[in-house]
Amino acid sequence: PVAVTASSKEAQVILPPPSATNPVPTLPAALRLDNQEQLLNLLQMEQGRQLLIFETDELRTLLLRQVVSDPNTRVYKGKKNWDAQNVFAGLPRSIVGTQIMPDKHDKHQKWQEEMAVDVITYFLHASSLSKTLLLQDKIQSRSTTTTLHRVVYLPQPTAILQKMWSNTTLQNVLIHKLQLDLFPIEQNVLSLEYPSALKETDVDRIPSTCITTIARSLAKIQDVVGTIPRVQSLGPLGEEVVKKMMNMRFEEYLSSSNNKEEEAVEIAAMMIFDRKVDLVTPMVTPLTYEGLLDDTIGINVGHVQIDVNILNPDNDEQPDKEIVSLAVTGSDTLYAEVRDQH
Numbered sequence: 001p002v003a004v005t006a007s008s009k010e011a012q013v014i015l016p017p018p019s020a021t022n023p024v025p026t027l028p029a030a031l032r033l034d035n036q037e038q039l040l041n042l043l044q045m046e047q048g049r050q051l052l053i054f055e056t057d058e059l060r061t062l063l064l065r066q067v068v069s070d071p072n073t074r075v076y077k078g079k080k081n082w083d084a085q086n087v088f089a090g091l092p093r094s095i096v097g098t099q100i101m102p103d104k105h106d107k108h109q110k111w112q113e114e115m116a117v118d119v120i121t122y123f124l125h126a127s128s129l130s131k132t133l134l135l136q137d138k139i140q141s142r143s144t145t146t147t148l149h150r151v152v153y154l155p156q157p158t159a160i161l162q163k164m165w166s167n168t169t170l171q172n173v174l175i176h177k178l179q180l181d182l183f184p185i186e187q188n189v190l191s192l193e194y195p196s197a198l199k200e201t202d203v204d205r206i207p208s209t210c211i212t213t214i215a216r217s218l219a220k221i222q223d224v225v226g227t228i229p230r231v232q233s234l235g236p237l238g239e240e241v242v243k244k245m246m247n248m249r250f251e252e253y254l255s256s257s258n259n260k261e262e263e264a265v266e267i268a269a270m271m272i273f274d275r276k277v278d279l280v281t282p283m284v285t286p287l288t289y290e291g292l293l294d295d296t297i298g299i300n301v302g303h304v305q306i307d308v309n310i311l312n313p314d315n316d317e318q319p320d321k322e323i324v325s326l327a328v329t330g331s332d333t334l335y336a337e338v339r340d341q342h
Contacts, residue, residue, distance in 0.1 A: 021186075021187055021188055021330055021336075022187035022188055023188060024225060024266050024267065025187075026224055026225065026266070027184075027190070027221065027224050027225055027266075028184035028186075028187050028188075028190070030224045031182050031183070031184050031190065031220070031224070032067075032070060032184050035067045035180045035182075035183065036067055036068060038178060038179075038180060039063060039067050039068060039178065039180070040068070040092070042121075042152065042176065042178060043091070043092055043094075043095065043121070044092055044094070046118070046119045046148060046150070047094070047118070048094065048117070048118025048119055049094060049096050049115075049116070049117040049118050049119070050092075050094050050095050050096065050117060050118065050119040050120070050121060051095075051096060051097055051098075051099065051115065051117045051119070051120045051121070052095060052097070052098045052099070052121050052123070053098070053099045053100070053101055053120060053121070053122045053123070054098065054099070054100055054101065054122075054123045055100075055101050055122075055123060055124045055125060055128055055131050056100065056101075057100050057300075058195075058300050058301065059123055059124075059125070059154075060098060060100065060123075061300050061301050061303055061325070062183065062193055062301045063123060064088040064091070064098070065083075065088065065301070065302075065303055065325065065327070066183055066184075066185065066301050066302060067180065067183070068088065068089070068090040068091060069088075069089045069090040071302060071303070071327035071329055071331070072186075072187065072327075072329050072330070072331040073331070074089070074327070080312070081326070081327070081332075082308070082311065082324040082325060082326040082327075083324060083325050084322070084324055084325075085305060085322075085323045085324060085325055086098065096115060096117060097115065101122070101124075101131060101134070101135070102134075117147060118147065118148065119147065119148045119149075119150060120147055120148070120149050120150070121150040121152060122135060122149070122150065122151045122152065123152050123154065123178075124151065124152070124153055124154070125153070125154055125195070125196060126153050126154065126155060126156060126157060126158050126161070126196075126209060127158070127196040127199070127200055127204075128153075129160065129161070129164075132151075132161055132164060132165075133164075135151065136164070136165075136168060136170065139170050139173060140170060146172065147172065148172050148174070149170075149172055149173045149174070150173075150174045150176060151165075151173065151174070151175050151176065152176045152177070152178050153175070153176070153177055153178070154177075154178050154179075154180065155177065155178065155179040155180065155181055155213050155216075156177035156178075156179060156209075157175060157177060158206075158209055162175070179216070181213060181216055181217035181220055182217045182220060182221070183301070185301060185302045185329075186302070186329055186330055187330060190221075191301075192213065192214065192217060193301065194210065194213065197210045197275075198275060201237060202276070207237060207240070210237075211237065211240050211241055211244050212244060214241045214244075215241050215242075215244035215245040215248055216248065218241070218245045218270070218272075219245055219248045219249055219252070221267075222249065225265055225266040225267050226265035226266065226267075227249070227265060228265060228267050228268070228269065228270045229265065229268065229269070230268065230269035230270070231245075231269070231270045231272070232269070232270070232271050232272070233271075233272040233273075233274070234271070234272070234273050234274060234277050235273065235274020235275075235276055235277040236274060237274040237275075237276070238272040238273060238274040238277075241272055242272060287342050288339065288340050288341060288342055289338045289339055289340070289341055289342075290328075290339040290340065293328070299328060302327060302328060302329050303325050303326065303327050303328065304325070304326050304328055305323050305324070305325055306323065306324060306326055307321055307322065307323060307324075308322045308323070308324045309321070309322075311324070311326065
């Protein structure tokens with residue numbers, strides 16, 4: 001193992017040597033540290049008791065189980081290797097709870113009763129127009145309180161969303177962006193977790209935000225591993241991403257006062273595919289253990305929500321059903337062995 005500096009705080013992180021499952025050890029480590037630092041700084045920006053409300057359960061799992069803590073190195077107490085559904089490790093003490101926003105199309109879902117807090121922080125995707133309208137109505141109903149409402153968009157609010165908020169007269173509302181861009185779900189799997197990308201580019205016909213987000217994430221990769229000498233793309237959107245990325249890199253080069261000769265890079269080439277080039281692959285039925293697990297139970301950013309009695313069956317008595325969150329990653333040696341088997 002070698003020690004590398006992977007954050008602005010110059011924290012020494014011991015990394016393993018490159019392997020088939022972790023070919024560029026510096027990359028996931030640097031991205032994870034940067035994401036964690038951005039999120040924790042945002043959570044600690046305001047003083048007082050704070051409630052976190054997320055657009056979806058998937059977004060809550062992503063930020064609190066993949067960003068705040070590392071499921072690949074997490075150490076659990078006792079013999080278990082899972083958490084209760086609503087229990088999250090590593091949060092600042094000022095966080096008093098988490099909730100999920102209701103779906104306005106589901107009449108059975110309603111806003112949960114909110115506790116007395118000083119700050120409510122909402123996390124939404126950048127394409128969440130309907131949830132933004134729902135949130136504005138909710139904040140309007142609480143306009144008599146002194147609670148500070150912080151609305152955080154991932155990766156950043158679009159021009160339409162900014163216009164929506166500027167046209168309101170709501171008080172005690174702050175708008176933030178959280179440009180995490182890339183999430184190291186596995187040591188060799190980096191994901192944007194951008195569920196609305198295809199809808200934005202091909203249904204809404206507003207590809208600019210998606211192109212900028214992807215280009216920025218690829219530029220961030222090169223900030224860690226060095227400039228990738230060979231970049232190729234397939235499809236019109238792939239070409240637009242490459243153009244945007246090259247412009248970003250060129251502007252960064254011009255603005256830098258220290259333009260040293262590039263060192264040896266860890267990635268020799270990068271291929272960018274437009275999803276429309278191959279729409280068949282996502283429709284194929286998987287027959288691997290991991291694929292069937294995702295089809296039957298559902299893998300959500302490296303975690304499954306499952307009844308604890310399935311993990312820890314008790315033949316003597318049948319306790320009440322308890323849903324827990326279990327990490328399914330390559331750090332589990334048994335899972336790593338069988339995940340790709342048919």
